[in-house]
Amino acid sequence: LTPSDVISPSPARTHQTRFVISPSGRPAALTGPLSLLRSGVLNFRELVRALLEIFVRPKFPPDNHETLYQFAARRFGRAVAENLMLPMATGIWGGGAESLLARHAFPVLPEMEIKHGSVVRGLLAKALTRKKQLPPSPSAQASQQWPKGLLSFPNGMQTLVEAFQENLNRWGKENQDCLEILQGQPVVSIESATNNRIRVNAAHEFDAVFWTAVPWKSQSLQWDIPEAAADWQRWFATPQHSLVVVNVAGRKSSRTQNGFxxxxxxxxxxxxxxxxxxSIYPQHVPEGFYSYRVLIGGDRRPEAIGWSDEELRKYTLAELNRLELLDEHQEPADIQIVRWQNVVGIADCNHDERLKSLWRIQARYPGLYFAGIYKKGVGVADALQSAADAVQEWKMRETTLNQGKGA
Structure with a gap:
C-alpha cells in the first residue's frame, strides 16, 4: 500500500462543514466568524478577542509544556479554548485538551506561531503557498508520506489486513520454509540473542521485530535487560481513554444532516x-442511506465502556434525536457497537520522556522497532506514517549492515 491508495474525506464544501453543540443544545454550523456569533458559541466580545489573534505577540522562547487548551486560550482567548478547542480534542482523543501538549497534538499550530508570529498569519501564508505550489515531483510522490487528518480506503479499513495477507502469502511462496505464523500466542518476553537478533518468548529468534501494540496493555512483558524493563514501565502511567463507537445507519430523512x-x-x-x-465517505454508504458514527466515553464518562449494548443503544438514539439528526418516527436499519478499552494515550508533559525510553530500548536491542498510535497520534494517517517510519529505520539499518559486510 502507498499513500496513493487512500481516500480523503469528500472535498465538497457542504460535506466539510463542522458543527459544534451550541449553548442551546442544537448543532451549530461553523461556517465563519458570524456563525459563531449567531449560534451563541461566542459572544461579540469573545469573537473580537479571537479575531485579534493576529496582533497577539508570540511567546519566545516557546513553552514546550504548554497544553492545547493553554495555547488556544493565549492566542484566541479562553472562550475559543473552551467552546472550540476543547470539543475538538474531545472528538479526536476522547478529551484531554487541558493535558495534551500543543506541540504533540497539533504541532502545526505552535509551528505557525514560531514561523509567522501568529496562527492566522500562518494560515494565510499556507493558503498563498498552496496556490503557488507546483505539482509534486516523481521522487516526492514516491516517498512514504501519508496524508494528514482523517482518511480511509475505497473498500474500508479491511484493505490494510487484505494487503498484509496478500504480501505475506506472496513472500511465503517465494521463501518457503522461512515463514512461520504463530497464532494465539501473546508475546510474554523479549531477549537479546547472538548476532544482534531478538529472541521472543524464549524460543523464536528474529533479525527484526516490529512492536505495534500500545505498551500499557503489555505490562507483564519480560525483558532480560533490567534497564529496558524500567524504561518499558514508564509507559504504564500514560493517561488513557476508552472509547465506544456506535454506528447508526438507516434510510435518509428530512433530518439527515450533511457535513463532517x-x-x-x-x-x-x-x-x-x-x-x-x-457525507465524509459517500462511497462507503449505499445511496439514500445515512450513517452516523457516534463516539462515547472518553474522559466524559469513562464507565461507558462497561455499559450494556442496550444502554449504549438507548443513549445513542436519545442523543441523535436530541441533536435532531434522526427522524424520531423511523427506526434505524442497523446499529453496530465496538468497544476500545484504554486504547487512546494522551501525550502529556511526560510524553517526551516516554519516547526517549523507546529509543533507549532500541539502542539495547538492535533490530527492535516501535510503531503505532501511541507515538505520534491516534489517527489512521498517524499510524500509517509511524509504520512507514519504522520500516525506513529498518531499511537504513539493513543498508548499513550490508555495507559493513562488504567493507
Whole structure:
C-alpha cells in the first residue's frame, strides 16, 4: 500500500462543514466568524478577542509544556479554548485538551506561531503557498508520506489486513520454509540473542521485530535487560481513554444532516462527537442511506465502556434525536457497537520522556522497532506514517549492515 491508495474525506464544501453543540443544545454550523456569533458559541466580545489573534505577540522562547487548551486560550482567548478547542480534542482523543501538549497534538499550530508570529498569519501564508505550489515531483510522490487528518480506503479499513495477507502469502511462496505464523500466542518476553537478533518468548529468534501494540496493555512483558524493563514501565502511567463507537445507519430523512460531524462541549454527559460517514465517505454508504458514527466515553464518562449494548443503544438514539439528526418516527436499519478499552494515550508533559525510553530500548536491542498510535497520534494517517517510519529505520539499518559486510 502507498499513500496513493487512500481516500480523503469528500472535498465538497457542504460535506466539510463542522458543527459544534451550541449553548442551546442544537448543532451549530461553523461556517465563519458570524456563525459563531449567531449560534451563541461566542459572544461579540469573545469573537473580537479571537479575531485579534493576529496582533497577539508570540511567546519566545516557546513553552514546550504548554497544553492545547493553554495555547488556544493565549492566542484566541479562553472562550475559543473552551467552546472550540476543547470539543475538538474531545472528538479526536476522547478529551484531554487541558493535558495534551500543543506541540504533540497539533504541532502545526505552535509551528505557525514560531514561523509567522501568529496562527492566522500562518494560515494565510499556507493558503498563498498552496496556490503557488507546483505539482509534486516523481521522487516526492514516491516517498512514504501519508496524508494528514482523517482518511480511509475505497473498500474500508479491511484493505490494510487484505494487503498484509496478500504480501505475506506472496513472500511465503517465494521463501518457503522461512515463514512461520504463530497464532494465539501473546508475546510474554523479549531477549537479546547472538548476532544482534531478538529472541521472543524464549524460543523464536528474529533479525527484526516490529512492536505495534500500545505498551500499557503489555505490562507483564519480560525483558532480560533490567534497564529496558524500567524504561518499558514508564509507559504504564500514560493517561488513557476508552472509547465506544456506535454506528447508526438507516434510510435518509428530512433530518439527515450533511457535513463532517458534530463536536460535543464540556457539558455533554458521555457524548464525544458524531461523524457523518455518509457525507465524509459517500462511497462507503449505499445511496439514500445515512450513517452516523457516534463516539462515547472518553474522559466524559469513562464507565461507558462497561455499559450494556442496550444502554449504549438507548443513549445513542436519545442523543441523535436530541441533536435532531434522526427522524424520531423511523427506526434505524442497523446499529453496530465496538468497544476500545484504554486504547487512546494522551501525550502529556511526560510524553517526551516516554519516547526517549523507546529509543533507549532500541539502542539495547538492535533490530527492535516501535510503531503505532501511541507515538505520534491516534489517527489512521498517524499510524500509517509511524509504520512507514519504522520500516525506513529498518531499511537504513539493513543498508548499513550490508555495507559493513562488504567493507
Amino acid at each position: 460531524g458534530v463536536l460535543a462541549r464540556r457539558e455533554s454527559t458521555a457524548l464525544l462527537g458524531v461523524l457523518f460517514v455518509h
